[in-house]
Amino acid sequence: MVTIPELWLPILLAAILVFVASSVIHMFLGYHAGDFDAVPDEDRVREALRGADIPPGDYAIPKASSMKEMADPEVVRKYEEGPVAVLTILKSGPVKMGPVLGKWFLFLVAVSIIVAYLAGRTLVAGADAMAVFRVAGTVAFVAYAADSWPQSIWFGKRWSTTLKNTFDGLVYGLVTGGVFALLWP
Numbered sequence: 337m338v339t340i341p342e343l344w345l346p347i348l349l350a351a352i353l354v355f356v357a358s359s360v361i362h363m364f365l366g367y368h369a370g371d372f373d374a375v376p377d378e379d380r381v382r383e384a385l386r387g388a389d390i391p392p393g394d395y396a397i398p399k400a401s402s403m404k405e406m407a408d409p410e411v412v413r414k415y416e417e418g419p420v421a422v423l424t425i426l427k428s429g430p431v432k433m434g435p436v437l438g439k440w441f442l443f444l445v446a447v448s449i450i451v452a453y454l455a456g457r458t459l460v461a462g463a464d465a466m467a468v469f470r471v472a473g474t475v476a477f478v479a480y481a482a483d484s485w486p487q488s489i490w491f492g493k494r495w496s497t498t499l500k501n502t503f504d505g506l507v508y509g510l511v512t513g514g515v516f517a518l519l520w521p
Contacts, residue, residue: 338455338520342456346448351444351447355444361504391425392425393425398414451475455472461521476508480508480509481506
């Protein structure tokens with residue numbers, strides 16, 4: 337068994353290199369640029385939403401309070417009339433990238449700690465580098481890629497976006513697996 341403190345260097349280095357890889361993917365490669373479309377007549381929609389004074393959070397339109405209410409003719413009518421939407425409202429104002437990137441980096445460290453925990457419990461010190469790569473890379477891939485699929489299944493997120501996010505997760509998994517394989521005690 338290999339302990340998490342013994343893996344502090346691969347934990348931090350994997351998080352740093354995945355942070356760099358994600359920056360390259362999102363800032364330079366540009367394939368995520370089409371993940372969102374502009375709403376038609378954006379100014380009118382913004383004005384309507386602003387007038388509703390909706391606090392930050394996640395919303396469904398229409399929203400039934402129970403499965404039983406889903407069969408209510410009034411609720412059925414709302415679904416048929418549309419629009420049907422899943423809506424996230426963020427805090428108004430410019431996006432402050434520092435706190436967002438800080439939270440992203442903390443998430444990357446958390447994933448690397450989970451990778452270290454599972455690899456450390458399933459592999460011994462001196463394990464074959466390819467075995468370390470497989471375990472660490474697979475765990476990281478699942479951690480980075482799996483969350484997108486339910487978003488497309490349940491909430492209508494574009495499958496093309498999910499596939500791009502899955503590819504990103506594969507890259508992050510390969511980076512993480514490589515770092516752990518190279519630095520395994």
